[in-house]
Amino acid sequence: MKQSLIYFEDIFTILNDFIKDYKGKITFLVDENTQIHCLPLVLERCKDLDAATFLEIPAGESAKQIGNVADVWGGMLDLNLDRNSLLINLGGGVVTDLGGFAASTFKRGITFINIPTSLLAMADASVGGKTGIDFKGLKNQIGTFSLPEMVLISPEFLETLPQNQLNSGFAEMLKHGLIRDKKHWQNLVALKSLTPDNVAPYIQSSVEIKRKVVAEDPKEKGLRKILNAGHTLGHAIETYFLNQNIDAYLNHLINGEEALLHGEAVAIGLILEAYISAEKNKLSSEELEEISKGLLKFFPKRNLPTYAEIKNYLLQDKKNENGEIQFMLLDKIGECDSQSIAAEEEVIEAAFQYYSNLEVH
Ligand SMILES: NC(=O)c1ccc[n+]([C@@H]2O[C@H](COP(=O)([O-])OP(=O)(O)OC[C@H]3O[C@@H](n4cnc5c(N)ncnc54)[C@H](O)[C@@H]3O)[C@@H](O)[C@H]2O)c1
Structure with missing residues (x-):
């Protein structure tokens, strides 16, 4: 192609x-x-x-x-x-x-x-x-x-571009670093603040990471699936928020928080799935902590729906096989497994617990 x-x-x-x-x-x-x-x-x-x-x-x-x-x-x-x-x-x-x-x-x-x-x-x-x-x-x-x-x-x-939209795009850039390029991740998390001038120099490296992955696997038969890291749970959480009727939705908003944007949902998904990577794959607890800290620096903690509330959306994920919910999991920062891996309900629920226990510094 x-x-x-x-x-x-x-x-x-x-x-x-x-x-x-x-x-x-x-x-x-x-x-x-x-x-x-x-x-x-x-x-x-x-x-x-x-x-x-x-x-x-x-x-x-x-x-x-x-x-x-x-x-x-x-x-x-x-x-x-x-x-x-x-x-x-x-x-x-x-x-x-x-x-x-x-x-x-x-x-x-x-x-x-x-x-x-x-x-x-x-x-x-x-x-x-x-x-x-x-x-x-x-x-x-x-x-x-x-x-x-x-x-x-x-x-x-x-x-x-509004600031929250800039932040949202930054999440996908962080994902590129996490799945393919540790240096890219480190450069991005080292930024003091998110402004167009600060992020602009890194757009090309992000595009380059995606372009290379797509060139190897244009139709997502294998490697390209790594671009979905953080997206199994990210999409389910984003969909949950999109589908709330306004009353139920407002009940979830605390202190005037705004709706959850795609990238913000992905940032949460990356933390949850990093936890699952540590449980089911080779990610070390030190790197799990580095990932959580790096993402929380730019994406303040949000009130999440429960696992039960998003389960139906997870079951619709295109990566699922034989009714099992599949994740693209990290081996370490900069390396993502190109085979999706199933995780049990208890592990997914524990990931939500891990997120809610994270300390904000
Ligand atoms: N095709 C893919 O490979 C791929 C990959 C990642 C995400 N996506 C999809 O991308 C979508 C999210 O993209 P997005 O975050 O750009 O959303 P978006 O297109 O809704 O844009 C975000 C907001 O910013 C506004 N906007 C855009 N550029 C602006 C500018 N220069 N100045 C002022 N306002 C501006 C838009 O009007 C909109 O209100 C999701 O639907 C997601 O599924 C697709």
Whole structure:
């Protein structure tokens, strides 16, 4: 499977060069925030995009659903897009996942480009060719493997990204270090604070880690599964929060805490699954402590649902085999087992207990 070209510099020149001679129609997919904060910047820098149109979806994870894909398909038909048309996904992971899915299915697939604007999308979601949407309250159930023509990454967009969204993307970067590169993990946890300037120099290393894993195993038959570290429990916790009706949800919020973002859920999942790695795999207790401390430095402890409350979501995880809940577990910091490993209920419950007993310094 060919790989997408990924650019980190002069992205507006590269985009201009690509579209200058582009024969088909060009449409942007944005969400309500990136339409305001990011689209003007691109249009200002790329004069050849004067004739481009744009389609918009609502912002946030709750927008990653089939109704919005149908609206995008409908918008593409209304704009008379054909097989030669180009969709430019300008946004966070929701826009790149949903836009990639819409493009890869419209008229059996049109070309698309990802311009990620959140840290999470720059460091992770826009790269690797997984597209998709949530379905029936479950994460990423419907989708395709479909590569963008190119991915254009510029930290300039991070200037308008809310702080909690920056933190959320940082969790996936920490994951890259934990599964493949101890030095990357150490560089990241050593940061004094999370600002666009502080994190920008490390985006490329994160992308490089993901790119290499995907190149070896594009369709997630083996090695690519390590990118799901922290995600078995992370997804279940994220889904639990997404599916709460507002009253039940508010009962879970303490001191005005906000909803749990994808990366924040992954950060919690990484701690819980590090505990399981120490119980079921080779991770030492010293490294378990280093991981917990490193993650708590940037992701304050949250009130979690109980294991019983998320069990049903865990049972839907795509990695499960024969009814057993499977995890991607660490051997040590920088090394993740590429075989998923089942964990018993008692071990998972003990992981929740471990998290709730962690001391905040
Ligand atoms: N395909 C993959 O391989 C992959 C990998 C990891 C995560 N994901 C998916 O990515 C999604 C999460 O991505 P996300 O965290 O980017 O979420 P998101 O797309 O919802 O973006 C987060 C928020 O930031 C706003 N935003 C984005 N860029 C902005 C900017 N420059 N200025 C101001 N606001 C901006 C968005 O409007 C949104 O409100 C999840 O659905 C997750 O499942 C996919």
